Amino acid sequence: MYGIYIHIPFCLRKCPYCDFYSTAITDGLKNEYLDALENQISSFGPVEADTVYFGGGTPSLLDPDDIARIMSLLGNRFMIHDTTEVTMECNPATADRDRFRGFLKAGVNRLSLGCQSFHEKTLKALGRLHSVSESIAAVQDARSAGFKNISVDVMLGIPFEDPRTAEEDATAAASLNAEHISAYLLRICDGTPFADGVPGIPDDDTQAECYRRFCEVLDGCGYRQYEISNFCKPGFESRHNSKYWSCGQWLGFGPGAHMSDSVSRYSFPPDLKLFTDTFLEGPVSAPVSYMTYEGSVDAEEYVITSLRTAQGLDLSVLKDRFGSSLNEGQMSFLRKCSGAGLAVISGPVIRLTREGFLVSNSILSELI
Ligand code: SF4
Structure with missing residues (x-):
C-alpha cells in the first residue's frame, strides 16, 4: 500500500533554522503551482493509498478549497478510502476555527501542529511567527472544529532549553490532550542563518538530560514512545511516517518531494519554477524521468531506520x-x-x- 506526500512550497517567512524548500506565497504562484501539481499527479498511474500527507512549507497557507481540489484529484486518480489517514502540517500562525472546519470538510483528518516550544523567549529565538497562546488556541480551535487526531510538534535542543523547560514543554503538549507528540532535535543546517551561530543552545549533556526528562514526563502521561522522536496514545502512531521508517512505498508530489517504490528513491528538484515549467503544459509521460535518482533502498537504510523505532x-x-x-x-x-x-x-x-x-x-x- 502506498502513501502520498504533497509538498506545499510556501511559507509566510523563512525560519532561520529551516532548510526545507519553501518560498513566499502570492496568488499567482499558488495558482500556477496547483495547476502544475494537478498535471504531475495525473501523470502517475493509479495506486492504492492508505495515507496522504500535506507537508511543507506551510500547507495551512492554502485555502480549504485548494485542499479540497487536491483531495478530489487524488480521489479520482488513486484508490483512497474513508479510512485513509490524511495529515496536514499546520503553522499555528495560519489557522483559526473556520479554516480548521474547512480543512476537515476537505478530507483532512489529522493535524500536525508546529508549536515548537511553549516558551516565548525560545519561540522568538527560533524566529517563529506565533506566540505560546496562539499555539494553544490553535490546538483548541482544531479540537472544537472536530479534529480527533492531533499531533503537537515541539523541538528539543533549542535555545534557552534546560531540563526544567523540557519538562514544561512535555507537560504543556500532554495537557493539550494531543493524540500524538513529535519532538525532533534542532538540526543546525549549512546555509541557514543558524549555521552562523545561535545563542543559548544547550550543551550535549544538557540536551541529553532534556531528552530524558521530556520522555519521562510523556511516559507518566500515558504516551508510548514508538520512534526516537515520536510518542502517541495507543493506536495513534503516524501511519504515513511509519512508511518512511519501514522503507515502504510512497509517491511524492511537488518541488522538493521525494518518492520511493521501496526499491529506488527519486526526488523532484526543490525549484518551483522548474516544477511549473515542467508540468504546466499538461501531464507528462514517464514522469519519473523528470526526477533525480537518489539511490536504491538497501539493507543499510533499513538497519538505520528500523533501529530508530521502538519495534x-x-x-x-x-x-x-x-x-x-x-x-x-x-x-x-x-x-x-x-x-x-x-x-x-x-x-x-x-x-x-x-x-x-x-x-x-x-x-x-x-x-x-
Ligand atoms: S514555517 Fe516550517 S517550513 Fe516554513 S520556514 Fe518555518 S520551519 Fe521551515
Whole structure:
C-alpha cells in the first residue's frame, strides 16, 4: 500500500533554522503551482493509498478549497478510502476555527501542529511567527472544529532549553490532550542563518538530560514512545511516517518531494519554477524521468531506520527482504551495546533502549 506526500512550497517567512524548500506565497504562484501539481499527479498511474500527507512549507497557507481540489484529484486518480489517514502540517500562525472546519470538510483528518516550544523567549529565538497562546488556541480551535487526531510538534535542543523547560514543554503538549507528540532535535543546517551561530543552545549533556526528562514526563502521561522522536496514545502512531521508517512505498508530489517504490528513491528538484515549467503544459509521460535518482533502498537504510523505532531491527526481515545479515563484528558490537544498557537483543530482534536512542548516531555510524 502506498502513501502520498504533497509538498506545499510556501511559507509566510523563512525560519532561520529551516532548510526545507519553501518560498513566499502570492496568488499567482499558488495558482500556477496547483495547476502544475494537478498535471504531475495525473501523470502517475493509479495506486492504492492508505495515507496522504500535506507537508511543507506551510500547507495551512492554502485555502480549504485548494485542499479540497487536491483531495478530489487524488480521489479520482488513486484508490483512497474513508479510512485513509490524511495529515496536514499546520503553522499555528495560519489557522483559526473556520479554516480548521474547512480543512476537515476537505478530507483532512489529522493535524500536525508546529508549536515548537511553549516558551516565548525560545519561540522568538527560533524566529517563529506565533506566540505560546496562539499555539494553544490553535490546538483548541482544531479540537472544537472536530479534529480527533492531533499531533503537537515541539523541538528539543533549542535555545534557552534546560531540563526544567523540557519538562514544561512535555507537560504543556500532554495537557493539550494531543493524540500524538513529535519532538525532533534542532538540526543546525549549512546555509541557514543558524549555521552562523545561535545563542543559548544547550550543551550535549544538557540536551541529553532534556531528552530524558521530556520522555519521562510523556511516559507518566500515558504516551508510548514508538520512534526516537515520536510518542502517541495507543493506536495513534503516524501511519504515513511509519512508511518512511519501514522503507515502504510512497509517491511524492511537488518541488522538493521525494518518492520511493521501496526499491529506488527519486526526488523532484526543490525549484518551483522548474516544477511549473515542467508540468504546466499538461501531464507528462514517464514522469519519473523528470526526477533525480537518489539511490536504491538497501539493507543499510533499513538497519538505520528500523533501529530508530521502538519495534527495532528484525534480522529475519533483513534477510528475507534484502538477503542481508549482520556480520560477526557487527553482532559483537551490538552485544556490547546490550551489555552497556544501550540495546536489547531478543531472538532476531534488536532494539535500542532510550539511552541507546540518545547515542544512536554513534551506534549507527559504528555499526554501518
Ligand atoms: S514555517 Fe516550517 S517550513 Fe516554513 S520556514 Fe518555518 S520551519 Fe521551515
